[in-house]
Amino acid sequence: MLFDYLREKRWIMISGKGGTGKTTTAAATAIKFAEEGCKTIVVSLDPAHSLSDSLMMEIGPSMKEVSGFRNRLYALEFNPNMLFMEEKEKIERALKEMGNLDEMMIPPEILELVGGGEVLPVEFAEGIGFIRLFEILKDSDFDKIIFDTAPTGHTLKLLELPDYLDSFLGKMIKIQLRLSSFFHTIKAFLRLEKGPDTAKQALEAFEKLKEIVNNLRQTIRNEKKTEFIVVTIPAIMSIYESMRLIGELDAYEIPNRFIVVNMVRIYKGECSFSNSLAKMHRRNLEEIRKAFPDKNIIVVPFFVQEIRGIDSLKRIINYLESFTIEKAFEAYEKGVCID
Ligand SMILES: Nc1ncnc2c1ncn2[C@@H]1O[C@H](COP(=O)(O)OP(=O)(O)OP(=O)(O)O)[C@@H](O)[C@H]1O
Numbered sequence: 339m340l341f342d343y344l345r346e347k348r349w350i351m352i353s354g355k356g357g358t359g360k361t362t363t364a365a366a367t368a369i370k371f372a373e374e375g376c377k378t379i380v381v382s383l384d385p386a387h388s389l390s391d392s393l394m395m396e397i398g399p400s401m402k403e404v405s406g407f408r409n410r411l412y413a414l415e416f417n418p419n420m421l422f423m424e425e426k427e428k429i430e431r432a433l434k435e436m437g438n439l440d441e442m443m444i445p446p447e448i449l450e451l452v453g454g455g456e457v458l459p460v461e462f463a464e465g466i467g468f469i470r471l472f473e474i475l476k477d478s479d480f481d482k483i484i485f486d487t488a489p490t491g492h493t494l495k496l497l498e499l500p501d502y503l504d505s506f507l508g509k510m511i512k513i514q515l516r517l518s519s520f521f522h523t524i525k526a527f528l529r530l531e532k533g534p535d536t537a538k539q540a541l542e543a544f545e546k547l548k549e550i551v552n553n554l555r556q557t558i559r560n561e562k563k564t565e566f567i568v569v570t571i572p573a574i575m576s577i578y579e580s581m582r583l584i585g586e587l588d589a590y591e592i593p594n595r596f597i598v599v600n601m602v603r604i605y606k607g608e609c610s611f612s613n614s615l616a617k618m619h620r621r622n623l624e625e626i627r628k629a630f631p632d633k634n635i636i637v638v639p640f641f642v643q644e645i646r647g648i649d650s651l652k653r654i655i656n657y658l659e660s661f662t663i664e665k666a667f668e669a670y671e672k673g674v675c676i677d
């Protein structure tokens with residue numbers, strides 16, 4: 339049922355709290371579609387990458403083919419911050435060469451941006467890095483693009499970038515665009531066409547960036563193309579976090595119809611610890627059902643073995659495919675035991 343629904347979509351983003359099983363879900367989904375013959379890429383956006391560990395192969399920042407899928411499966415561990423940091427140094431140098439910064443009345447946002455300020459730069463950096471990646475993938479021949487997002491990801495924040503750029507632009511005009519070499523570097527970073535470094539072109543560069551981000555925003559919101567899947571575990575704190583995340587996704591009008599509840603203990607037997615755990619998980623599944631009456635809820639059992647490597651990921655696929663919360667309740671009723 340989950341995969342039937344995703345079959346129509348090109349962009350699949352997996353998000354949720356840390357340690358809930360995002361990477362596992364992303365890798366399993368990618369394997370499923372690659373096996374069906376879709377050209378698939380799974381991209382980790384989490385700076386603490388664990389996609390390599392999950393697929394049991396070394397991936398790193400350049401795209402790798404996952405063997406055994408007849409050129410259908412690729413993986414990438416993307417680091418948007420690293421990309422930005424390299425450029426940041428160039429921008430810093432360009433600004434220093436321009437002399438007295440105070441005299442130029444540079445807006446604090448720009449100084450923050452180049453000076454390692456706290457709030458804005460990280461989001462901006464991740465955003466810019468992601469935009470570059472998005473542009474490349476958009477024009478690629480991948481049928482399925484699956485993102486394993488960072489738990490604290492600023493992926494959503496970047497949707498606000500066009501508004502930010504508007505205010506940024508306003509300030510730029512005020513200082514009469516004296517930062518031409520700064521713009522030059524920004525332009526180079528965005529891989530925009532080179533040419534005479536005029537203020538007009540600099541403005542065009544920012545307009546172009548806004549257009550790209552608006553395009554990205556439209557794609558992410560497009561029901562026909564994109565789906566966000568929220569992964570959670572059957573614990574109250576994780577349920578609250580999912581509520582907040584879903585609230586944010588809804589506010590941005592991003593399609594999100596599925597919740598995966600991972601690591602659910604389904605057990606009835608001799609072990610009193612497992613019996614109690616299963617009871618608690620069943621109760622929390624009921625809470626999840628109540629909290630999200632409109633969502634399709636998929637359950638993945640908690641396995642005795644850690645999920646690593648293609649074979650154990652395939653085990654996850656079977657559950658993602660069809661094990662709905664209703665089926666999980668039936669399994670509890672029947673006293674089924676899944677190890
Ligand atoms: N259903 C499951 N049963 C048993 N082990 C699981 C299950 N799902 C995931 N795991 C294991 O739990 C750990 C965390 O899973 P995973 O790395 O997919 O989570 P994550 O949300 O990506 O974590 P992070 O936020 O750190 O990126 C991994 O060691 C994985 O093998």
Ligand SMILES: [Mg+2]
Pocket residue numbers: 360361362384388486
């Ligand atoms: Mg992960």
